Amino acid sequence: MSDESMHQLLRATDGPEPLESLRAVAALRRETQRRESVLVRRARVSGASWTQIAEALGVSKQSAHRKYGGRGLLRNEP
Numbered sequence: 001m002s003d004e005s006m007h008q009l010l011r012a013t014d015g016p017e018p019l020e021s022l023r024a025v026a027a028l029r030r031e032t033q034r035r036e037s038v039l040v041r042r043a044r045v046s047g048a049s050w051t052q053i054a055e056a057l058g059v060s061k062q063s064a065h066r067k068y069g070g071r072g073l074l075r076n077e078p
Contacts, residue, residue: 006031040064
């Protein structure tokens with residue numbers, strides 16, 4: 001998703017129609033989660049520890065590892 005698309009969705013969250021705003025929030029959440037996953041993968045590949053990643057995300061090490069540790073982040077898996 002392009003940055004411009006993200007900005008459009010962000011603007012849509014403040015619209016007059018609550019359901020459309022909720023749809024925009026849901027789309028932003030999905031894209032944010034996707035980007036977070038990519039960045040965690042990049043951090044691990046570059047040598048960051050789970051402690052460092054957890055600190056950057058504002059969560060516990062266990063939480064970060066539970067969410068991303070078993071997803072094949074360092075392997076070429078779908």
